[in-house]
Amino acid sequence: MAKKIAVIGSGVGGMAAAIRLQCRGYDVTLYEKNDTLGGKISEIQLGKFRFDTGPSLFTLPHLVDELILLNEKFNIIDFSYQKLDKVTKYFYENDTFISNDNPHNWDLFSPNNKNRIVNYLQKNKLRYELAAPIFLQNSLHSIHTYFSKYAWNALLKLHSLGIFQTMHEENMSNFDDMRIVQLFDRYATYNGSDPYRTPATLNIISHLEHNLGAYYPTQGMIAIRNAMSEMIKICGVVCSTGAEVSQILVNNNKVKGLIVNNIHYEYDYVVSNADICHTYRKLLPTIKAPERILAQPKSSSAMIFHWGVQGTHPDLELHNILFTDNYKSEFEHIRQGNIYSKPTIYIYISSKVKKDDAPAGCENWFVMINVPHDQGQDWHMLAQNAKENVVKIINKRLNINIEDRIIAEQIRTPLHIAQETGAYLGALYGNSSNNMFSAFLRHANYSTDIKGLYFCGGSVHPGGGIPLCLYSAQIVDKLIWSYDKSKS
Ligand code: FAD
Numbered sequence: 001m002a003k004k005i006a007v008i009g010s011g012v013g014g015m016a017a018a019i020r021l022q023c024r025g026y027d028v029t030l031y032e033k034n035d036t037l038g039g040k041i042s043e044i045q046l047g048k049f050r051f052d053t054g055p056s057l058f059t060l061p062h063l064v065d066e067l068i069l070l071n072e073k074f075n076i077i078d079f080s081y082q083k084l085d086k087v088t089k090y091f092y093e094n095d096t097f098i099s100n101d102n103p104h105n106w107d108l109f110s111p112n113n114k115n116r117i118v119n120y121l122q123k124n125k126l127r128y129e130l131a132a133p134i135f136l137q138n139s140l141h142s143i144h145t146y147f148s149k150y151a152w153n154a155l156l157k158l159h160s161l162g163i164f165q166t167m168h169e170e171n172m173s174n175f176d177d178m179r180i181v182q183l184f185d186r187y188a189t190y191n192g193s194d195p196y197r198t199p200a201t202l203n204i205i206s207h208l209e210h211n212l213g214a215y216y217p218t219q220g221m222i223a224i225r226n227a228m229s230e231m232i233k234i235c236g237v238v239c240s241t242g243a244e245v246s247q248i249l250v251n252n253n254k255v256k257g258l259i260v261n262n263i264h265y266e267y268d269y270v271v272s273n274a275d276i277c278h279t280y281r282k283l284l285p286t287i288k289a290p291e292r293i294l295a296q297p298k299s300s301s302a303m304i305f306h307w308g309v310q311g312t313h314p315d316l317e318l319h320n321i322l323f324t325d326n327y328k329s330e331f332e333h334i335r336q337g338n339i340y341s342k343p344t345i346y347i348y349i350s351s352k353v354k355k356d357d358a359p360a361g362c363e364n365w366f367v368m369i370n371v372p373h374d375q376g377q378d379w380h381m382l383a384q385n386a387k388e389n390v391v392k393i394i395n396k397r398l399n400i401n402i403e404d405r406i407i408a409e410q411i412r413t414p415l416h417i418a419q420e421t422g423a424y425l426g427a428l429y430g431n432s433s434n435n436m437f438s439a440f441l442r443h444a445n446y447s448t449d450i451k452g453l454y455f456c457g458g459s460v461h462p463g464g465g466i467p468l469c470l471y472s473a474q475i476v477d478k479l480i481w482s483y484d485k486s487k488s
Helices: 012-024 062-068 072-076 111-136 149-156 167-174 178-191 200-212 222-235 276-283 327-335 379-398 414-421 466-487
Strands: 004-008 027-032 043-046 049-052 081-083 088-091 097-099 215-217 238-241 245-251 254-260 263-266 269-272 301-310 319-322 345-348 362-371 406-412 453-455
Touching (some): 043 406, 072 222, 178 200, 319 379, 345 379
Parallel strands (some): 088 319
Antiparallel strands (some): 043 049, 081 215, 254 263
């Protein structure tokens, strides 16, 4: 008889783990406390406007394709996406902008700086190829990882990984145009970190976007969730929504099952995709928690203004950034738990590509600023102040009166993100990566104390963001499978 596995949480990591394990032949049940699957990949409808509420940028799409290849019955799933020619349009304070396609075409910059950009991206390609097998694609906590040839390779070239410098320091030493420094510093925010603290290793994120490409699913970001939900249905994962797990049952240091709605269920393995802090504090109340790991500083969060906007704005593209003139101050404010009055503003308009996301003649604006994770701030007041500042900046930079064009609105703060997805303190990406040891201070994908207990998703190794969550599911799948094989 197939062994039974429970997966707690249907974020992208939990769904991928459930699909992989079911396709291996295990008998998998997925428990999700919300009524819909997807966790942070979610959507809202405001009148005739549809909005993605979570991720908007999609890299390494082959990680979803790999899931589709696991079962030939998945062939019927229509998951199409396009590579973006222009990823982000950057607006700077001095009214210059770059419509980002190929860095060779960034005419705004001097030929000297353009050459440096090409060399910089090549350096980060090599760095990524060195770091990914050890830091992203395998368990950093398994001894086997360190006996592999790629581990020795990485160790021998440790200096080139950039762990002894910050991202900002390295970018400053590469470019003499502050606009380029700011552009590349911004990649720290892709995992909720601070470019003035996070190691230069994280500059590999620019390689993902510029060399490997950024993509957009034809049916919007929610299509990632929808494709995975279909796979779950087709391969036979039992899916229980509106089902909050209240405890993981453990006996003699071995997982026994879990409790949902006061009913005990037995399982051979449990995979928690819930935030690691929630998993220990709520689901394992009698087990000694790894306090040092749980106490690591959390990543930043986001404040999002979902605006149904009347009129179309040809100056804007799918992804747009209005940069602040003082990035340093913006991050200093976040470090202190505050929001800078002149923040960098990200505007994502999915209706530029997926036309039916807004009624004719209108656009759906997802306007986001980086904010600290929740530390008990008055989010209602902060949101009112932030909205005033954001409106002022947009009006000045785009030369419009945006407040007159907003016909639908919903504002989301870190409190919403925490309540809806169980993200501890509303942090988007679990722990921040603001020091050189961060990678080693994320929780492993398995428990060293409780046999049969595994973890996936953005709050554990290798970290947050869709691709890394998908890697965490791959790692968990391999760990369970090889453990089982070693026992048989
Ligand atoms: P989560 O999405 O965190 O889901 C966990 C699930 O577990 C939730 O559904 C929750 O309800 C459920 N759960 C928790 N506790 C229980 C319980 N006790 N019982 C049952 N169910 C439970 N990433 C990118 O790659 N690109 C981006 O552009 C990007 N932008 C982002 C913007 C925003 C606003 C946000 C919020 C995130 C963004 N991210 C982005 C990050 C990315 O969305 C996440 O890293 C990823 O989706 C997290 O997936 P996960 O597997 O960790 O699970």
